[in-house]
Amino acid sequence: MKKPIIAVDMDDTICHLVKRAIYHNNLNFPTHPLRYEDMIHWDTSHLRHPESTHDVFYGRPGLFEELELYDEYVVDEMRKLNDAYDVIVVTAAEPRTVVEKWNWLQQHMPFITAEQFITCKRKNLLGFDLLIDDGAHNLIPAHEDGKKVICIPHPWNIQERERYNFPLMSSWKEAKAYIDEVLQVVGV
Numbered sequence: 001m002k003k004p005i006i007a008v009d010m011d012d013t014i015c016h017l018v019k020r021a022i023y024h025n026n027l028n029f030p031t032h033p034l035r036y037e038d039m040i041h042w043d044t045s046h047l048r049h050p051e052s053t054h055d056v057f058y059g060r061p062g063l064f065e066e067l068e069l070y071d072e073y074v075v076d077e078m079r080k081l082n083d084a085y086d087v088i089v090v091t092a093a094e095p096r097t098v099v100e101k102w103n104w105l106q107q108h109m110p111f112i113t114a115e116q117f118i119t120c121k122r123k124n125l126l127g128f129d130l131l132i133d134d135g136a137h138n139l140i141p142a143h144e145d146g147k148k149v150i151c152i153p154h155p156w157n158i159q160e161r162e163r164y165n166f167p168l169m170s171s172w173k174e175a176k177a178y179i180d181e182v183l184q185v186v187g188v
Helices: 018-028 054-058 074-084 095-108 136-144 155-164 175-183
Strands: 005-008 086-091 117-119 130-133 148-151
Touching (some): 005 074, 018 054, 074 086, 074 175, 130 175, 136 148, 148 175
Parallel strands (some): 005 086, 130 148
16 A cells, blocks of 8 residues: 655754744844744845845855754654655755755654655645645645645744644644544554
8 A cells, every 4th residue: 555645844844944044143143133933924134134135044054954853752753754654855955955954864864765855946846645844835835736734833824824724733742643633544
């Protein structure tokens, strides 16, 4: 029997990118401190220091290798998912960040193989049964295509969460059991 395919985003889903980028922004531009709660949409240019462009904010060499795990449960729950389902880790990446993201993944989740690691910005082009992501730009097209989704709640997806009423997962604690329910899988 074919296992359901679960596509899992990396940044701000299994690790914290925005919080770490804010940390470095606030060190480098103390006159323009950012708060996580202020990140209510993707365009943050009005919040940042004029010299803190998108490339500066997310482009610090080594940034993607120093990200913290989403929470204390994510590794064990990802391992459980990997044992039960066909898991792919799908992340938007620029060429210069691919190696950093792969290194992070191998440091924290070495059970994810290279065949399970996909860099792709337009995730709706991939075949999966469930998408776990924080980006509304990924969740909405998947939802509209009739695929199951789980939203990782953050300030930047509040409006879309309210509009689409996505199932939420704010912690990875007991994620496998929750995902079994969402997929309505029995005995896997």
